[in-house]
Amino acid sequence: xxxxxxxAAEQPKTxxxxxxxxxERREFSRAMLxxxxxxxxxxxxxxxxxxxxxxxxxxxxxxxxRPLTTAVNAILETDSPVAIVMAxxxxxxxxxxxxxxxxxxxxxLAPGRGGGTNALVARHPDFRVDYHGTSxxxxxxxxxxxxxxxxxxxxxxLGTDIDERADLAEVLVHGEGxxxxxxxxxxxxxxxxxxxxxxxxxxxx
Amino acid sequence: xxxxxxxAAEQPKTxxxxxxxxxERREFSRAMLxxxxxxxxxxxxxxxxxxxxxxxxxxxxxxxxRPLTTAVNAILETDSPVAIVMAxxxxxxxxxxxxxxxxxxxxxLAPGRGGGTNALVARHPDFRVDYHGTSxxxxxxxxxxxxxxxxxxxxxxLGTDIDERADLAEVLVHGEGxxxxxxxxxxxxxxxxxxxxxxxxxxxx
Numbered sequence: 001x002x003x004x005x006x007x008a009a010e011q012p013k014t015x016x017x018x019x020x021x022x023x024e025r026r027e028f029s030r031a032m033l034x035x036x037x038x039x040x041x042x043x044x045x046x047x048x049x050x051x052x053x054x055x056x057x058x059x060x061x062x063x064x065x066r067p068l069t070t071a072v073n074a075i076l077e078t079d080s081p082v083a084i085v086m087a088x089x090x091x092x093x094x095x096x097x098x099x100x101x102x103x104x105x106x107x108x109l110a111p112g113r114g115g116g117t118n119a120l121v122a123r124h125p126d127f128r129v130d131y132h133g134t135s136x137x138x139x140x141x142x143x144x145x146x147x148x149x150x151x152x153x154x155x156x157x158l159g160t161d162i163d164e165r166a167d168l169a170e171v172l173v174h175g176e177g178x179x180x181x182x183x184x185x186x187x188x189x190x191x192x193x194x195x196x197x198x199x200x201x202x203x204x205x
Numbered sequence: 206x207x208x209x210x211x212x213a214a215e216q217p218k219t220x221x222x223x224x225x226x227x228x229e230r231r232e233f234s235r236a237m238l239x240x241x242x243x244x245x246x247x248x249x250x251x252x253x254x255x256x257x258x259x260x261x262x263x264x265x266x267x268x269x270x271r272p273l274t275t276a277v278n279a280i281l282e283t284d285s286p287v288a289i290v291m292a293x294x295x296x297x298x299x300x301x302x303x304x305x306x307x308x309x310x311x312x313x314l315a316p317g318r319g320g321g322t323n324a325l326v327a328r329h330p331d332f333r334v335d336y337h338g339t340s341x342x343x344x345x346x347x348x349x350x351x352x353x354x355x356x357x358x359x360x361x362x363l364g365t366d367i368d369e370r371a372d373l374a375e376v377l378v379h380g381e382g383x384x385x386x387x388x389x390x391x392x393x394x395x396x397x398x399x400x401x402x403x404x405x406x407x408x409x410x
Contacts, residue, residue: 093359095359096359111361111378111379113365113375113401114371114374114375114401114402114403115374115378115395115401115402116401133397133402134378134395134397134402136378137378154298154300154301154360154361154362155359155360155361156316156359156360156361156363156364157359158361159361159364160318163401166319169319169320170318170319173316173320173339173341173342174316190320190339192338192339196318196319196320196321196368197319197320197338197339198319
């Protein structure tokens, strides 16, 4: 099965712009991507990169500057089965990915917070994606519309996409590998806030 | 195995005070509790309520007005094995709870967002809880300190505790049962915001 990782090479992670410079956001997004690529390889699959602009990574690469939904559907139209795994899932482990990849249904969804779809497997030739809005609900409905069976992967790790400052705490609590190492290096630390734990930046960051 | 659900009967869910009145917060917290109690029963266990003040529920009840950590440790000191499942997990399903209850390790943890521990099983007589700060990391370390094996349940549903306005979207996307019905009744609806989907309040709320 093909495993494709979409990546926004330019202007990544804009909702972290109150915490990181543009250059830092580029570095951090690439560190998260490296986490995801490594976890896919450890799960026994060879990842492919679907990127909006060329980046230097030792992985088969498709450059497609169109919007995410269009670029992913171009792949789904020509091949099946295909897994689509977002690049901002630095908590993804080989075990969590294997759970997704090995589920038997025609369409398998790993929901993200806020109604998103963080990863999916499409084995039905007529299934298409739409990443706008509550894509998880739309994908579930879309799968049923084309007569595909639907599986849901109930994973905290795959459900944790990193978009905002508060999300960085999840990387520090649960993460290993490149994204965690990058946060450590720039001095991002856990801090106890009112309620859930948050992050602050100290030292040489 | 005993399955204990701690519940803050007074002043519940204070971080929702920008969205709900105190009376509404009490209603909503009880609706979430009913979700959790129902899911535990459907998983084949009889829940017990550990509440800071008496409330009307048809379930064996311990009233203990001490802080959460103290009250839970009083139970862990006298009995084992015990499961502790938080009352603000309206996405909890019998399947997700069975995964927790049936894991073989001495201490099994279901992490919540922001470093919390949303549910756990303690089978080791020396394990104690501390719910302050990054309790997930503290519990993992505490289990190792007493020589207990540690299992982690990677569940999006058990990881989703409902504390803040943004969390309500998860109930509307993934929830069924009492909490979802209550949100529908007071007119809380999904709304597409910049990034993840959020909620707004309309109608007769």
